[in-house]
Amino acid sequence: TLYPGGYWRAVTIVCPDSGLADALSTALFLLPQSExxxxxxxxxxxxxxxxxxxxxxxxxxxxxxIRT
Incomplete structure (x- = not known):
């Protein structure tokens, strides 16, 4: 769409599969948190x-x- 996402400045994903992490980071960047x-x-x-x-x-x- 060439438009920026409207919900988030950044999304970070942690999972064992880098391909899944890439797909999820894109999807979650474009969705509200609940979805x-x-x-x-x-x-x-x-x-x-x-x-x-x-x-x-x-x-x-x-x-x-997260460690503090």
Missing amino acids: GQALLNKTGAQALWVDGQGQCLYSPGFQDM
């Missing part, structure tokens, strides 16, 4: 979304992977 989370639930992948204000939102399993 993106529903898609993640089917794959077992985890995600981090960064919104336009720089706020981070995490899938439930992603936050478990």
Whole structure:
């Protein structure tokens, strides 16, 4: 479409398959978080979304992977 996504500044995916991660990052970049989370639930992948204000939102399993 040549138009930027309207929901997120960035999306990061963690999963064992790099091809799946690439496809999911594109899809989740273009979807609202609720729809993106529903898609993640089917794959077992985890995600981090960064919104336009720089706020981070995490899938439930992603936050478990973060070390402080």
